[in-house]
Amino acid sequence: MSTAASSHRAELGSQARKKAIDMAPVILVCSQNAELYLLLAHILHGEGFKARLAASDADVADACTSAELSAVVLDCAGWPSDVAPLCALLKDSRLPVAALIGDDTRAQHLQLIKAGFDEGIARPLSPSKLLAFLHGTGPQSEASTLRNFAGAAEIVFGPHAVVVSGKRVALAPMEMRILRFLLERQGQISTREQLIEAVWRDPHAVESRTVDVHIGRLRKAFAGLRNLGIRTVYGAGYALEYHYH
Numbered sequence: 001m002s003t004a005a006s007s008h009r010a011e012l013g014s015q016a017r018k019k020a021i022d023m024a025p026v027i028l029v030c031s032q033n034a035e036l037y038l039l040l041a042h043i044l045h046g047e048g049f050k051a052r053l054a055a056s057d058a059d060v061a062d063a064c065t066s067a068e069l070s071a072v073v074l075d076c077a078g079w080p081s082d083v084a085p086l087c088a089l090l091k092d093s094r095l096p097v098a099a100l101i102g103d104d105t106r107a108q109h110l111q112l113i114k115a116g117f118d119e120g121i122a123r124p125l126s127p128s129k130l131l132a133f134l135h136g137t138g139p140q141s142e143a144s145t146l147r148n149f150a151g152a153a154e155i156v157f158g159p160h161a162v163v164v165s166g167k168r169v170a171l172a173p174m175e176m177r178i179l180r181f182l183l184e185r186q187g188q189i190s191t192r193e194q195l196i197e198a199v200w201r202d203p204h205a206v207e208s209r210t211v212d213v214h215i216g217r218l219r220k221a222f223a224g225l226r227n228l229g230i231r232t233v234y235g236a237g238y239a240l241e242y243h244y245h
Contacts, residue, residue: 031075091116
C-alpha cells in the first residue's frame with residue numbers, strides 16, 4: 001500500500017473515531033472529587049459514553065439547558081449544597097439520575113427518593129451497577145408491548161415513557177421497572193419484599209418505605225388515566241388493576 005493511501009486510510013479512521021465520540025451519549029458527572037471524575041470518565045469512555053463534569057450548582061443548572069445529556073451521576077459526598085433540591089432540578093429536566101451514596105450520606109436517602117432520583121449506588125462504587133443503570137436509560141431499538149391481565153389495555157414501553165391505550169405517560173426508570181413487574185404479575189398481589197428483590201439491583205440497601213414512595217410517584221403519573229391504577233392491599237402489598245368503563 002502506498003504512503004498516500006495509508007495516510008488517507010488513517011485520516012478516515014480518525015474521522016470515524018471522532019464522529020463516534022461526538023455521537024456518544026453524554027453523562028453529566030456531578031462531583032467535587034477530581035479522582036472520582038477521572039475514574040468515571042475512563043470507565044464511561046470504555047463503555048461508549050462521554051463524561052461531562054459539573055462541580056457546582058451553577059455548573060449543573062447550565063448543563064441542564066443542554067439537549068445533549070443522557071443521564072446524570074450525582075456524587076453526594078462532599079457536595080457543597082443540599083443534594084435533594086439539586087436532584088429535583090435534574091428530574092425537572094427529565095434526566096435519569098443515579099446517586100452515589102456513602103456512609104455519611106445515607107441519612108439523605110429518603111430525601112433523594114422524594115426528590116425523584118432513579119438509582120442509589122452505595123460507595124465504594126460498583127462500576128457494573130452504574131453501567132447497568134446507564135445502559136438501561138438509553139434509547140431502545142424498539143418498544144416492548146405488554147397487555148394487562150384483563151387484555152383490555154395495551155401498554156407500550158419506551159425508553160422514558162409508557163403509552164397506555166394511546167396515552168403517553170412519562171416515567172423514570174425505577175417506576176418503569178415497578179410497572180413492568182406488576183404487569184407481569186397478572187393482577188396478583190405483590191409484597192414490598194417481592195418488589196425489592198425483583199426491581200432493585202441492590203435489594204439489601206432498600207427499605208419498605210422506599211417502595212411506598214415509588215408507588216406514590218407511579219400513582220401520581222397515572223392520575224390522568226381512567227382505566228389503570230394500583231391497588232393497596234393493606235398488610236399485604238400492591239396490585240395493578242384495570243377499571244372498566
